[in-house]
Amino acid sequence: DVVMTQSPLSLPVTLGQPASISCRSSQSLVYRDGNTYLNWFQQRPGQSPRRLIYKVSNRDSGVPDRFSGSGSGTDFTLKISRVEAEDVGVYYCMQGAHWLWTFGQGTKVEIK
Amino acid sequence: EVQLVESGGGLVQPGGSLRLSCVASGFTFSDHFIDWVRQAPGKGLEWVARTRDKANSHITDYAASVQGRFSISRDFSKSSVYLQMNSLNTEDTAVYYCVRAIDGSYDSWGQGTQVTVSS
Numbered sequence: 736d737v738v739m740t741q742s743p744l745s746l747p748v749t750l751g752q753p754a755s756i757s758c759r760s761s762q763s764l765v766y767r768d769g770n771t772y773l774n775w776f777q778q779r780p781g782q783s784p785r786r787l788i789y790k791v792s793n794r795d796s797g798v799p800d801r802f803s804g805s806g807s808g809t810d811f812t813l814k815i816s817r818v819e820a821e822d823v824g825v826y827y828c829m830q831g832a833h834w835l836w837t838f839g840q841g842t843k844v845e846i847k
Numbered sequence: 848e849v850q851l852v853e854s855g856g857g858l859v860q861p862g863g864s865l866r867l868s869c870v871a872s873g874f875t876f877s878d879h880f881i882d883w884v885r886q887a888p889g890k891g892l893e894w895v896a897r898t899r900d901k902a903n904s905h906i907t908d909y910a911a912s913v914q915g916r917f918s919i920s921r922d923f924s925k926s927s928v929y930l931q932m933n934s935l936n937t938e939d940t941a942v943y944y945c946v947r948a949i950d951g952s953y954d955s956w957g958q959g960t961q962v963t964v965s966s
Contacts, residue, residue, distance in 0.1 A: 770951070772950075774951075774952045774953070776953075783956040783958055783959055784892065784953075785956065786952065786953060786954055789950070790950075790951070795954075827892055829892075829952075829953070831948075831950075831951025832951060835894060835910075836894060836951075838891055838892045838893070840891050841891045841892075
């Protein structure tokens with residue numbers, strides 16, 4: 736199975752400041768169709784996960800543009816340009832390029 | 848609007864059984880993969896089972912941790928997916944989510960149903 740490794744696992748941030756989460760995969764996430772199937776999910780306290788980003792950098796409808804995804808191959812990053820209070824929660828990367836699909840351990844974002 | 852609504856969770860003793868249900872709406876049910884993903888208390892997300900789409904003959908798959916104990920199925924007349932869970936143990940305690948799988952991703956999640964295995 737593809738191992739997804741996130742860092743850091745805990746990220747205290749100041750409101751209005753940027754934040755960045757790294758996700759590395761044990762294999763390239765480029766599928767045979769040329770797409771890279773790397774996703775980012777947000778899970779707010781007490782809620783179900785919600786997809787933010789798919790195929791590395793595509794934001795879902797309704798996701799604020801302060802969230803951005805980047806990367807290629809095995810190294811990926813989720814950035815929040817200016818953290819807001821509603822961004823508190825756990826963020827997961829997930830690969831959908833190789834069966835079976837696997838998640839990172841999660842990164843807990845909290846306000847300092 | 849895509850909706851997935853789970854039910855059927857509860858408290859069960861070790862060795863017991865439970866059947867979870869997921870009612871889907873807002874999309875063509877037979878044309879999509881549906882997975883169950885679980886989250887143990889304070890832990891991350893773990894894939895549990897998959898039922899593929901009509902084009903893939905609704906073939907099923909299971910995580911090694913539940914293989915032989917869990918069974919996933921569909922009722923097309925009710926646009927529902929079920930997860931039959933047998934021989935439950937304390938490590939199966941988790942919130943179970945029904946999710947739609949599409950294009951290498953999970954684009955829709957249910958609200959989850961809590962399963963607690965305890966004596």
